Amino acid sequence: MxxxxxxxxxxxxxxxxxxxxxxxxxxxxxxxxxxxxxxxxxxxxxxxxxxxxxxxxxxxxxxxxxxxxxxxxxxxxxxxxxxxxxxxxxxxxxxxxxxxxxxxxxxxxxxxxxxxxxxxxxxxxxxxxxxxxxxxxxxxxxxxxxxxxxxxxxxxxxxxxxxxxAALATAEMTNEQLQQALATRDLIGQAKGILMGRENIDADAAFDLLRRLSQRSGRKLKDIAAEVAAHPSDPKAR
Amino acid sequence: MALRATPVEAARSMLELSLDELWVDYFTLGGSLLPAEIQAFLAGEHPLGDHDHDLLVQALNERFLDHDGDHPLDYADELIDGHRPG
CATH class of the missing domain: 3.30.450.40 (GAF domain)
Structure with missing residues (x-):
């Protein structure tokens, strides 16, 4: 440079x-x-x-x-x-x-x-x-x-x-929708990070864990992620 | 891999989701592929790894949750050679 x-x-x-x-x-x-x-x-x-x-x-x-x-x-x-x-x-x-x-x-x-x-x-x-x-x-x-x-x-x-x-621009999202999408993406990223550290697994395995919990409980992944992020040291919070 | 795309594309069509809408859901869950790559997968032209496949399936399953459907689409580890077992 x-x-x-x-x-x-x-x-x-x-x-x-x-x-x-x-x-x-x-x-x-x-x-x-x-x-x-x-x-x-x-x-x-x-x-x-x-x-x-x-x-x-x-x-x-x-x-x-x-x-x-x-x-x-x-x-x-x-x-x-x-x-x-x-x-x-x-x-x-x-x-x-x-x-x-x-x-x-x-x-x-x-x-x-x-x-x-x-x-x-x-x-x-x-x-x-x-x-x-x-x-x-x-x-x-x-x-x-x-x-x-x-x-x-x-x-x-x-x-x-x-x-x-390019994709975000053509998806015709409002600022609020984008803000929400980024916040949820970030929340899921945080939860994955916590699980990676806690369970000693990689990022894809952390996602698999979250989606299995979503599947088992019939709840959305972002809600599971929010619980994990709110109680990072609690193994029950997942 | 086209076998895997068929149920995903069928679900997208059933839910009347546009490609952009599906991509936004996928992106929100943490996906990093571009819409064109998702489109190529749905058309059976391009394979996806297990993780990206499962992100799309999760996105669609969550839409089904909004319609009282509980995770009808199979994830990669529930498929054998791209098929639902049995």
Missing amino acids: SDGQYADQPAGPLHPELAGLLLSEQTVSELLAMIVGLAISTIEDVDGSSISLMSPNGRLETTSASSQEIRLVDTTQYQDEQGPCVEAIKTGREVVVALPIGQWPRFSDRAQQAGMRSVHSFPLRVRDRVTGALNLYSTSVTSIEPRTDAARSLAHQAATVLANA
Whole structure:
């Protein structure tokens, strides 16, 4: 990525995964804007959020931002080719920074001017390739850290939206339906994770266990998953 | 594998579910294949692994639950060579 170019082009083309989606780009943008909004409304101490994506020409772009100030902080990172978001996309790892940070002086100054004291960037993986990042900004130092699981889950949802953007756009789902689908998918994922740890089984076996319980009890899988997630250490809760 | 697709496609048709509706249910349960891949399976053109097959079956069985049907479709481990045993 060291030879890549970065520019802030909010109206520019979306990621190659979304190529061929010209008619539904608006829908995809709405989905990503929804993720940005969810980050602020559902994760404590998140005061600003954005999604950066790699465009087909290798440039990083902020496709959704909670404010113009956040968009400018992102843009500084793209121009300098450095900062937590750029680093998360380069390395595929989560990056947490408390401000000020001498390593990235322009980004540090710009983010502080926007009132931010810490930033957490999560890489977005679409089919094993890092295609962007979910960036969470906080006016408190390190306060995002305890909320990492919720944020990671949201980053996973953002990547899921990107990976399935074409299908989601053509399925004509309302935002509420999509939100519900993602929440249920996430809940089932959590329950599978709990069962994998508790029963020492893989993900497919965890799903099999949930669906057998659904079959045996005549209840929906999401209801079984909710019980498992609510009582993670209780073997009877499944 | 086309043998496996037949009851799944028949159930989808019986429930009057569109491909998109079935795919959304499958996606909600955790599926990661695209609608075109599901469509190819339903048409008997493309095999699915046990897990994705069972996700589709679960999606349809849950629709049957809404109509007072209790898991009429068989999961992969209940089928022998794609057929319901017996």
